[in-house]
Amino acid sequence: MEHQNLNLTLKVWRQKNAQDAGHFETYPVSGISTEMSFLEMMDVLNEKLIAEKKEPIAFDHDCREGICGMCSMHINGRAHGPWKGTTTCQLHMRAFNDGDTITVEPWRASAFPVLKDLVVNRSAFDRIQRAGGYVSINTGNAKDANNIPVAKENADLAFAAAACIGCGACVAACKNASAMLFVSAKVSQYALLPQGQPERTTRALNMVAQMDKEGFGSCTNTGACEAECPKEISVMNIARLNREFMNAGFSSND
Amino acid sequence: MMNLDAKIPAGALEHKWTDYKGHCKLVNPANKRSLEVIVVGTGLAGASAAASLGELGYKVKAFCFQDSARRAHSIAAQGGINAAKNYQNDGDSVFRLFYDTIKGGDYRAREANVHRLAEVSTNIIDQCVAQGVPFARDYGGLLANRSFGGTQVKRTFYAAGQTGQQLLLGAYSALNRQVALGKVEMFERHEMQDVVMIDGKARGIIARNLVTGELERHFGHAVLLCTGGYGNVFYLSTNAMGSNVTAAWKAHKKGAGFGNPCFTQIHPTCIPVSGDHQSKLTLMSESLRNDGRIWVPKKQNDSRKPNDIPEEERDYYLERRYPAFGNLVPRDVASRAAKERCDAGYGVGTTKQAVYLDFRFNLINKYGRAEANKLGIQNPDEATLVNLGKEVVKEEYGNLFDMYHKITNENPYEVPMRIYPAVHYTMGGLWVDYELMTTIPGLYALGEANFSDHGANRLGASALMQGLADGYFVIPYTIGNYLADEIRTKSIPTDHPSFVEAEKQVADRLAKLHGIKGNRSVESFHKELGKIMWDKCGMARNAEGLKQAIADIKALRASFWSDVFIPGDINEFNPELDKANRVADFLELGELMCVDALNREESCGGHFREEHQTEEGEAKRDDEKYSYVAVWEMNGDCNWTLNKEDLKYEIVKPSQRSYK
Ligand SMILES: Cc1cc2nc3c(=O)[nH]c(=O)nc-3n(C[C@H](O)[C@H](O)[C@H](O)COP(=O)(O)OP(=O)(O)OC[C@H]3O[C@@H](n4cnc5c(N)ncnc54)[C@H](O)[C@@H]3O)c2cc1C
């Protein structure tokens, strides 16, 4: 509850549109309460720019509760900034010190082209999900929900994987811009549940194929994704995806 | 005058929906392929509707303003979803869920709709589990349940504090499958700007591509608005930043009646405001009231730290005032009780606008002891119990506790949370009949965007239920009843004069807004509107305040249209312009909410008129005069007339709600 006011220097990536080359601009901000969230600090800066009749900095955000996956800032070289297991919108200014210079960039990955300033296009993620991230069941077909018991351990692991918010920080953090953590989280959720079994093989193959098609890099097991993932999705899921993929490869050959 | 025929099927309450389904018109598969449906919104209501209609064979176009359908505001729902499964064998049933919802809504909802909701609630859980939604489970592998307010059974299904996320990802996966199959075409970063009407029917929309700024015309034989609630009219709310009323408002201006606009839910357990910079408020799920006890010090202005205040000096005011329901009274009751304590000088924290939500008792006594027993630990000390209890609580609500910690820098496992009521949900919305159709033929409203099932107060975990009921299980039937008569309507080319004219109006309005070039930011207007609404149309309302608010909002609206400044251009990615466009609509809606609140000379549910209360300060309804849905019709510029849909109670006898 005790708070302090900070004076900071922000170096922010400005890019008019997808075609523009983009550049950094430097802005001083003052009187930033340590109780503010990082996005509220950005709001303060934007209000100041608007008062000066300048264009505010475009950034994606919506829930501001760390769950929609919309916010996406690369802060001081780290996806979502310095706090572990935290989205940009949940990062608070307590994480910084008076006088700090903070560099803010968009996600950098060729599969996530910049639309404007800090906003990128992540529709590649939707297309990967469309390639197989579902159980093929129509509305109204379901039997009683308690017909098939699911071991609590599997249900818990499936939930932990399903907690992925699709923010893309894993891609931004990875030197290869690989989307393996994201893809493996979805594949794992279904692989761990009885409902996911019928399409287990095709799902893994199709989602990985789409991931490759979108131009994401390959995984070289550096673990940067797990370290920066705001939902702490485990790299164990990548190991599981690799197993699924191998098995799928074998079974689809026969 | 509006035609407010709710089209409630005849017959006994429990047979209405079955009879309806058995007799409504059907569209054959070949005809479905040439019928086009527009679904605006991809939250629980929209995603489930778009997916289900795609499965049936209709040609669907779905829209959302976020960059992905998965990010709709439903994603943020925390605590759970109700269903009358009675898996706990604790006496639940369809009737009980129906009854609790009618009573919880303070007898201002339609019986037939609510009964249908309770009936299909069980199908929702089956459907979601079949999709691979990872609900919480017990050690036996079966689904777990928790309690929510306003009920005495455990009927809430959940996935930690992320139930909305898991349900929405389930609906999103079903939607994706239909996109992959070519049945649904998805338009992200698109915002609907108007409904297009042809010969008195809704026939399409004008949408703006938020990346390029271009306006687009889209035809549909029917249009579904699944665009969520309008709590952001208060500026500070638990809603996502982009949540807005624009789609519903445009429909209202084209003739759709707006039902009970003043019915707003103020949620009792949210993280209090910390300063002027605050951009939104964060909910701490109602499910926490299962395990947290709410209290304030017995002494006024007590500035001791909470853990230094001894047990006998704490006032567990909900347990004191409402022994039967205790901490699990409905939201409206809990919120008013918190306000009452704070107004009387018992509030805590720096601002004194907060009460404690304390988990220590249950950490120790409920979870700690159970775990110790399981592990066979004899006479455990308090610290051991706390530690054991923490592990269980972490599993139930870990993400919420983390969120609280990050925002406040206080650890809720050790010190009680500070909480205060905040705007959360809007029961009001577009008026719809039993088939979910608005007063405009062919225009439907689903989910939070409609007014239908929650009366004057929504029970916790019932919004997710309603959104999915509307989308998965109601609209697939009811839309057929309309479209069966449209099979001869060829798709209308979008160079039709009505499309051209609608697009021109949208373009003119955007140009006008952008051309004002005044001196104040959009944000500053929104904040000012929010303050008027919170002060005068918030938790407590009175005639004088509401009249003042109406005058203030009119003046603010005039000032907005002459002094707002919008940087950037129209034909580009321009979030300030998007925001201005939404705030302009809030500035009209706010006035209507006050008009409605002023008209309703009674207190019911979340609508508390200070002039109408019992001696104990409880809401005092006036069934004689106000047992109706107030449906407002706009005539010209912010001029409204009132239409009434009388509510008839055939099964439940309205009485004063008692949770004592
Ligand atoms: C923090 C929080 C926690 C909650 N927890 C619970 C809970 O535990 N249990 C429960 O039952 N309820 C809960 N609720 C309430 C519940 O989440 C919502 O009422 C419900 O999710 C609304 O769903 P919806 O589909 O109607 O709308 P939303 O999910 O709000 O979706 C609206 C959709 O419409 C789109 N849209 C809006 N306007 C336009 C436009 N003009 N053009 C194009 N697209 C547009 C948006 O992009 C979005 O896709 C909670 C609410 C909040 C705020």
Ligand code: SF4
């Ligand atoms: S795996 Fe983690 S970092 Fe990657 S998209 Fe999901 S939540 Fe974001």
Ligand code: FES
């Ligand atoms: S704004 Fe939703 S996760 Fe950050």
